[in-house]
Every structure is written in C-alpha cells, then in structure tokens.
Amino acid sequence: MVNNNTKPVxxxxxxxxxxxxxxxxxxxxxxxxxQHDRLLKIDTFRQAAEGIGDMRQAVLRRAxxxxxxxxxxxxxxxxxxxxxxxxxxxxxxMARDRLLSLSLGDKDMSQWQETRRWIIANQNGQSExxxxxxxxxxxxxRDMLSESxxxxxxxxxxxxxxxxxxxxxxVAEEFAQAASSQQKAxxxxxxxxxxxxxxxxxxxxxxxxxxxxxxNDLLKADEAQIANQMKxxxxxxxxxxxxxxxxxxxxxxxxxxxxxxxxRQRMEGINTIHRNGTHLLSLINEILxxxxxxxxxxxxxxxxxxxxxxxxxxxxxxxxxxxxKNLKCGIKFKYPxxxxxxxxxxxxxxxxxxxxxxxxxxTEQGHVYINVWCERNEEKVFISxxxxxxxxxxxxxxxxxxxxxxxxxxxxxxxxxxxLGLSLSRRxxxxxxxxxxxxxxxxxxxxxxxxxxxxxxxxxGFIYRSNASKPEIVDIGVNxxxxxxxKVLLVDDVEDNRKLISFFIRKTGAQVEMAENGxxxxxxxxxxxxxxxxxxxxxxxxxxxxxTRAIRSRQLSVPVVMLTANAYNKDRLHCEQAGANGFxxxxxxxxxxxxxxxxxxxxxxxxxxxxxxxxxxxxxxEPDLQxxxxxxxxxxxxxxxxxxxxLSEQAWKDLAYLLHDLKGTxxxxxxxxxxxxxxxxxxxxxxxxxxxxxxxxxxxxDLIIRxxxxxxxxx
Numbered sequence: 001m002v003n004n005n006t007k008p009v010x011x012x013x014x015x016x017x018x019x020x021x022x023x024x025x026x027x028x029x030x031x032x033x034x035q036h037d038r039l040l041k042i043d044t045f046r047q048a049a050e051g052i053g054d055m056r057q058a059v060l061r062r063a064x065x066x067x068x069x070x071x072x073x074x075x076x077x078x079x080x081x082x083x084x085x086x087x088x089x090x091x092x093x094m095a096r097d098r099l100l101s102l103s104l105g106d107k108d109m110s111q112w113q114e115t116r117r118w119i120i121a122n123q124n125g126q127s128e129x130x131x132x133x134x135x136x137x138x139x140x141x142r143d144m145l146s147e148s149x150x151x152x153x154x155x156x157x158x159x160x161x162x163x164x165x166x167x168x169x170x171v172a173e174e175f176a177q178a179a180s181s182q183q184k185a186x187x188x189x190x191x192x193x194x195x196x197x198x199x200x201x202x203x204x205x206x207x208x209x210x211x212x213x214x215x216n217d218l219l220k221a222d223e224a225q226i227a228n229q230m231k232x233x234x235x236x237x238x239x240x241x242x243x244x245x246x247x248x249x250x251x252x253x254x255x256x257x258x259x260x261x262x263x264r265q266r267m268e269g270i271n272t273i274h275r276n277g278t279h280l281l282s283l284i285n286e287i288l289x290x291x292x293x294x295x296x297x298x299x300x301x302x303x304x305x306x307x308x309x310x311x312x313x314x315x316x317x318x319x320x321x322x323x324x325k326n327l328k329c330g331i332k333f334k335y336p337x338x339x340x341x342x343x344x345x346x347x348x349x350x351x352x353x354x355x356x357x358x359x360x361x362x363t364e365q366g367h368v369y370i371n372v373w374c375e376r377n378e379e380k381v382f383i384s385x386x387x388x389x390x391x392x393x394x395x396x397x398x399x400x401x402x403x404x405x406x407x408x409x410x411x412x413x414x415x416x417x418x419x420l421g422l423s424l425s426r427r428x429x430x431x432x433x434x435x436x437x438x439x440x441x442x443x444x445x446x447x448x449x450x451x452x453x454x455x456x457x458x459x460x461g462f463i464y465r466s467n468a469s470k471p472e473i474v475d476i477g478v479n480x481x482x483x484x485x486x487k488v489l490l491v492d493d494v495e496d497n498r499k500l501i502s503f504f505i506r507k508t509g510a511q512v513e514m515a516e517n518g519x520x521x522x523x524x525x526x527x528x529x530x531x532x533x534x535x536x537x538x539x540x541x542x543x544x545x546x547x548t549r550a551i552r553s554r555q556l557s558v559p560v561v562m563l564t565a566n567a568y569n570k571d572r573l574h575c576e577q578a579g580a581n582g583f584x585x586x587x588x589x590x591x592x593x594x595x596x597x598x599x600x601x602x603x604x605x606x607x608x609x610x611x612x613x614x615x616x617x618x619x620x621x622e623p624d625l626q627x628x629x630x631x632x633x634x635x636x637x638x639x640x641x642x643x644x645x646x647l648s649e650q651a652w653k654d655l656a657y658l659l660h661d662l663k664g665t666x667x668x669x670x671x672x673x674x675x676x677x678x679x680x681x682x683x684x685x686x687x688x689x690x691x692x693x694x695x696x697x698x699x700x701x702d703l704i705i706r707x708x709x710x711x712x713x714x715x
Contacts (some may be wrong), residue, residue, distance in 0.1 A: 013203040014277045019496045020196045021253065024189055028625045031185035038178040042171055044102050044123075049167035054095035059119070062088045062126055063153050069133040070142050078702030082134050115159040116416075125149040179476050196253050204246060249273050280382055300344040300431060301572070302455075302575065307381060308463075311372065314352045321360050328367035336462040341381060342455025343432055351425045351436075355385040355448045358421065363389035366445070379457050382435060382448040383511040393441040401426045425450075480590070483705050484508040486531035486601035491521040491547070492563065493539040497586075501534065501563075502592050502648050506637045509705045510601055518547025525551060530558050532600040532693065533583070537564035537575065545578045552579035559600045563588065614706045632669045636704050649695060656685050673703050 065085040072078045099112065129144045142148065205442045253273065309329055322329045352370075359368045366388025375379050400422050409530045433453025440446035488505050490512055492498050498514045503511040513530075515521040519542040521533065533551070535544040544549075546561050558630045561582040572583050580598060616629045639662055646655040661680045666674040677700045 003483055007257040009206060012205060013199055013206070014318060015586075016252075017186060017196050017199050017203075018193050018273065018277060019029075019500075020199075021273060022500075023496075024192050024196075025270060027185060027188055028193070031182060033627065033701055034181055035178055038174050042178070044104065045167045045170040045174065047162055048099055048102055048104060049171065051095045051099035052160055052164040052167060054668075055092050055099075056157060056164065057161065058092035058095065059090045059153065059156055062092075063150070064134065066126060066129055066149065066666045068143060069130065070145060082130055085130055112163060115156065115163060119156050124160045125152055134365070137274055147533055193253060194251065197250065200246070200250055200253070249277060278680070289464075298431070300347060302342055304340045304342055305348075305454075306339065306371070307337065308339075310345055310349055310352070311370065311383075313349060314356060316358050316372075319620045320618070321357070322368060325364070327360070327363060329369065330367075331370045331372065334371065334373035336376075337372065337466045338381070338457055339453055339463055341452075345450055347428045347432060348452060351428050351432075351450060352383065352385075354421045355450065359385050359387035359446070359448075363387045363445070367512065374457075375453065376457055379454050379514075380451050381454050382449060382451050384447050386445070386447045388445040391442040391444050391446055392438070393442045396511055401436070402440065462588060483600040484510045484597055485512070486597075487511045487529070487596070488601075489513050489515065489521060489524060489530045489533045489558075491515045491518065491533065491539070491544065492536040494536075497536075501588065503634075504593055505597065508594065508597055509600075509637075509643060510597065518542030518544060518550070521547055522550050522554075523559065525556055526554070531602075532597070533558055533560045534596075535560050535562050536582070537562050537571065545574060548575070548578040548580050561596055561600075593622065614671060614673055614703060616670035617669075617672065620670075629669055632665060633707055636707060640704050643697060643700075647693060648692075652685060652690070656682070659685065674700070674707070 011428055060685065062085055065081050065088065068079050069081045069085070072081065073240060126149055129149050131138045132144065136413045248669055261703070298530075301654070311512045311571070315331065319329075328395065346558055356368065356370065367386075368388075369386045371384040379434055402423060407412045422436070429436045429452065430448055434451035435714060436451075437449045439449070488510055490505065491503055492501070493516050498516075502514060512526075513524065515524055517539045518535070523531070523541070524530075535548060537544040544564075546564070551558070551560060560579065561584055563584050563586060564571060582599075584592060584596060598714070618625055619629060631702065639658070642658060643662075646658065659678050663678040663682055666678060681696045681700065684690070684696060
C-alpha cells in the first residue's frame with residue numbers, strides 16, 4: 001500500500017520546485033535592473049569623455065589660432081583668425097554645458113572643478129593676448145603668449161587629458177563589472193535550474209514508484225482478467241496524465257535558462273508551471289485518498305459545519321472556470337434548510353468540487369446549476385449538480401462509478417482524466433452516510449445527486465423563506481477582498497515560507513512581523529501586542545505546539561492559528577489541546593489565508609473595498625518598466641510602517657529624509673496622487689505644523705492601500 005508520507009514528500013518537492021523558480025525570476029529581474037543601471041552609467045561616462053575631448057580640442061585650436069595671428073601682418077587676416085578664435089570659445093562653452101548637464105556624482109566632477117579655475121585664467125590670458133595681436137601690438141602679444149598663455153594652456157590641456165582618461169577608465173570598469181555581474185547571475189540561475197530539475201526527477205521517480213506499488217496492490221486485489229485489463233488501461237492513462245503536466249513543468253523550467261526570453265514569456269512559463277503542478281498534485285491526491293479508503297485508513301473529521309458556507313466555498317472555487325466558458329450558473333436553495341449539519345467539511349467539499357468541475361468540463365454551452373434541499377424525516381441533505389453537457393448513454397451509467405474507468409475511451413482521449421474522481425466521490429459519500437446517484441441522457445446533460453447524513457436535526461435551527469415554493473437562485477460571482485487593519489506575527493523556520501505568506505498578508509493592508517521559531521515568537525509577544533499569530537507546527541528550538549502552550553500559560557489571549565503540512569485529526573486535536581484557535585494546512589491557499597485574516601482582523605476604516613485603484617502613469621508609455629514599478633509597490637507597506645513609527649517617536653529629522661525620498665520615488669514611478677500626498681506632509685514638516693501630520697498620514701495610508709502595480713485597462 002502507499003506510504004502515509006507520500007503526499008507530504010510530493011507536496012514538499014513541488015513546493016520546493018515552485019519556490020526555486022520564483023527565486024529564479026527574482027534573480028533574473030534583479031540582474032536586468034543592475035545591467036540597466038550600469039548601461040546608463042556607461043553612457044553617462046562616455047558622453048562626459050566626449051565633452052572633455054571637445055573642450056580639449058577647442059583649447060588647442062584657440063592656441064594655434066593665436067600663434068597664427070602673431071605671425072600675420074595684415075589686419076584683415078588677423079581679424080579672420082580672431083573671428084575663428086571667438087567661435088572656438090563658443091564650441092568650448094557648448095561642450096562644457098553638455099558635461100554639466102550629465103548626472104555625474106561629486107567624485108566624478110571633482111577634477112573638473114579644479115581644472116575649471118585654470119581654464120578661466122587661460123581663457124582670460126588668451127583673450128588679452130588676442131586683443132594685443134588684433135590691435136597690431138605684435139611684440140607685446142608674443143611676449144604674453146610665451147610668458148603666461150602657453151604655460152597655462154599646457155597645464156589646462158594636461159588636466160583635461162587626465163579627466164578624459166579618467167572617464168574612459170570609468171567606462172571600461174563599468175563594462176567589466178557588467179560582464180562579471182551578468183556571468184554570476186547566469187551561473188546562479190543555472191545552478192538553481194539544475195537543482196529544480198534534480199528535484200523534479202526525484203519526484204517523477206517517487207511518483208512512478210508509488211504508481212508501481214499501486215499496480216502491485218491492484219494486481220493482488222483483482223482476480224479477473226477484465227479487472228487486470230482495466231488496471232492496465234488505468235496505468236497507461238495515469239502515466240499519460242502524469243507525464244503531460246511534468247512535460248510542461250520540465251520544459252518551461254529549461255526554457256527559463258534562456259537569457260533571450262522576455263519578461264512576458266518568463267511569467268507565462270511560471271504560470272504554466274504553477275498550473276500544471278497544481279493539476280499534478282490533485283491527481284496524486286486522488287490516488288492516495290483511494291488507496292487509503294481501500295486500506296481502511298482514511299479518517300473522517302465529523303464536526304458541526306454551515307452547509308451554506310461550504311457551498312459558498314465551492315462557488316468561489318469554480319466561478320472562474322464557469323465564467324471562462326460563459327455558462328449560466330447558480331445555486332438553487334429549496335427551503336427550509338438546516339443552519340448546521342454534522343459532517344466532514346473537507347471531504348464534503350472534495351466531493352462537491354469533483355461533481356461541479358466534472359459538470360463544467362463536459363459542458364460547452366447552457367448551464368450548470370446546484371440544487372440543495374433537505375429531508376428532515378430522513379435527516380439527510382441532498383445536493384444535485386445539473387448540467388447541459390454531453391450526457392451519458394444508458395448502458396454506460398453503471399460504469400462511471402467504477403475505479404479507473406470513464407464512460408468510454410473517446411471521453412478519456414478528448415477530455416482527459418484518470419477515471420478515479422467519481423469512484424472516489426461515491427466512496428466518500430457513502431462514508432458520509434449517503435450516496436451518489438446519476439440521471440443522464442446522451443447529448444442533453446446529466447444530474448448527479450449527492451446525499452449525506454446531517455446528524456440529529458431535532459434541536460438544530462432552520463433557515464426559512466416566505467416564498468418556499470420558489471427556490472432562490474444565487475448567481476455565482478467573485479468575492480471582493482476587503483482592506484484589513486491589524487498586526488500579525490508570522491512564525492515559520494523556513495525563510496521562503498515567511499516571504500510568501502507575509503507577501504499575501506501585506507496585500508490586505510495588514511502589518512506583519514516574523515519569527516523563526518517559537519522562542520522568538522514568545523519573546524516578541526511579551527514585548528508587543530498582536531492581533532493574530534500564524535504559528536508553524538514543527539520548528540527547531542521551540543515548536544509551535546510548545547510555543548502555544550507557553551503563550552496560554554502566560555495568560556496571553558492573542559488568537560493562534562497553526563500552520564502544518566500534516567493535517568490529520570490527531571494533529572488538530574494536539575493543537576487544540578495546546579490552546580490553538582484554528583488550523584491551516586500547507587500548501588496554504590491564498591483564499592483560505594484571507595478567510596482567516598478576515599476572521600481575526602478588522603476592516604480598515606480609512607479605505608473601502610470599492611475605492612478606485614491607483615495605477616502608475618509611467619507604464620502607459622514605458623510598459624517595460626513594470627519590474628521597477630512592482631518593486632516600488634512591494635516595499636510601500638514597509639515605507640508606511642517606517643513613517644508611522646517615526647511619527648509616533650516624533651523623529652522629525654529622520655521623517656523628513658524618508659518623506660523626501662518617498663516623494664521623489666513616487667513621482668518617478670508615475671504615482672502622482674502619492675507624490676502630492678507626501679508633498680503635503682513634507683511641507684507641514686517644514687512649516688512645523690506637526691498637528692496636521694496625523695490626518696495627512698491617514699490620507700496617505702488610504703492611497704497606498706489602493707495602489708495597483710499593473711497597467712490600467714480600459715473598459
């Protein structure tokens with residue numbers, strides 16, 4: 001039979017691969033930003049060297065013209081030379097202005113500032129000597145040239161040559177650093193990709209060995225030749241189902257090594273890897289759950305749950321696929337319905353998702369409806385999934401619930417699938433005290449009806465409607481995520497997990513602090529107040545369960561939600577006994593995390609979920625700068641936290657520096673609203689109107705929460 005550690009191993013492996021590719025993208029984007037900055041510096045130094053060269057050429061040409069004037073006797077010839085002498089001064093000034101307009105640092109301009117005094121003195125001497133020569137006083141002009149002008153000119157030329165060589169040297173050094181940095185980045189990317197491929201190969205081998213063990217178990221359990229044939233067909237189909245997403249995962253991971261890929265191509269590749277990894281994980285979960293049922297080791301976790309909340313979760317999980325296929329959809333409630341039923345919410349949701357996803361997959365036009373009603377006398381709830389899909393022939397109806405089969409082979413070829421979903425769903429339904437029945441007609445659609453035990457309903461409340469004969473139709477749509485206000489302590493010993501989960505928390509507007517183990521978390525909780533603790537279960541130094549016990553022993557009432565990859569009943573009971581308030585299983589879905597945050601954090605009063613988003617105007621003309629805008633938006637919550645801390649400490653000087661930097665960066669990134677808001681705070685600080693800063697900061701925080709890093713799309 002399949003080892004109980006199989007699922008955590010595979011989940012951990014795929015999580016590691018996905019995290020590696022996220023790091024790859026971050027490294028690549030960072031290297032591109034560094035290369036862009038270096039190219040700008042190289043171009044600046046090149047233009048500076050060109051300007052110095054033009055100035056040196058003008059100085060040298062003026063000296064030659066003075067020498068020629070000193071040897072001419074005719075006034076008009078001297079006048080022509082003088083005119084050219086004057087024009088060279090104009091060329092010199094143009095080159096100087098170009099140099100001063102460049103974005104050079106103080107160090108790079110220091111030599112020019114020293115040379116500038118000699119140039120001014122030399123120009124004055126040259127002009128005086130030129131006037132003497134022009135007016136026919138050749139002897140005095142020649143004496144002045146030899147005694148002062150020529151030595152000063154040589155010193156000026158030597159200084160300009162030194163600056164010219166310095167700028168050329170800077171260009172060469174920047175080129176060398178750019179090449180070295182790029183080589184390091186590609187080497188790091190190559191190492192990470194190789195690591196990802198090794199992990200992927202290990203997962204493939206592990207999965208194939210698991211499938212081989214399942215095959216051996218099936219060969220021992222089945223006694224007929226027909227059963228053996230079914231298993232062979234299943235294994236062939238399963239091999240195809242597993243290799244198909246793995247081909248995409250490995251192929252796009254190798255493509256990520258190509259330095260010629262655009263940002264859009266890389267992001268599409270990462271999305272493909274994530275989508276295929278999720279699909280592969282669902283296939284593996286089906287195999288493992290079925291094997292546990294056959295071994296009698298699948299445990300149910302029966303508890304009081306809201307039926308309407310479970311249906312809401314199913315609705316949110318499937319609405320995007322329904323909208324993509326442009327199907328009519330909705331939930332029809334036939335009242336009265338119990339407010340609470342006693343069942344396993346995870347397994348009930350698993351069955352419903354399989355039935356609804358099947359209906360969506362086999363329906364190209366028409367509708368997918370969910371019908372819900374309760375038989376109080378039988379203490380059962382019935383949920384039917386009705387579609388207008390391809391339907392099933394009458395003689396094939398009994399086969400769809402058999403393991404490893406679909407209605408016919410053409411269905412497998414066209415739509416894919418393992419043939420495990422309905423078999424697993426029926427077994428789970430029967431474990432929940434009910435069953436699944438099917439009514440279908442080829443070409444017209446199908447109705448799958450799930451029934452489950454509700455538990456005793458005698459003392460349970462019911463939901464009634466005044467017009468019970470007309471069922472309520474609830475259209476399926478996407479829920480908006482409200483903006484939240486609060487402080488979360490995230491405790492996890494894996495840095496990548498902390499980065500990922502903290503990113504999702506900050507997206508809601510909440511603050512987050514982090515700790516690497518239970519001991520650090522306990523120390524932080526004793527020093528500061530938090531609205532929620534997300535606590536990993538297994539950590540070094542002090543694990544999550546021990547840390548939770550210590551928190552409760554110190555009479556701290558902060559809510560603690562445990563994070564773990566081992567979501568079994570005994571683990572849940574262990575955590576609840578320690579004083580935990582909730583439970584989140586890894587890998588953690590963003591929506592489930594948001595549900596927990598909404599449960600324990602308060603909505604932010606300064607902004608509403610309907611506030612218009614703020615977009616960067618910079619991306620309208622410069623879409624290639626998306627990476628820079630993303631980085632700016634990512635660090636905005638940290639900037640807000642720093643401003644809030646400095647306000648509370650009344651550290652006006654440090655606050656002025658921070659506001660000045662944020663104002664300039666926001667303006668450069670194309671966020672005019674943020675620039676204006678920060679400017680108001682900056683001005684109040686300069687005018688020492690400290691009482692105005694509080695309301696101005698609230699307005700700024702409202703703007704920050706509405707920032708969208710993407711480009712605005714016209715309706």
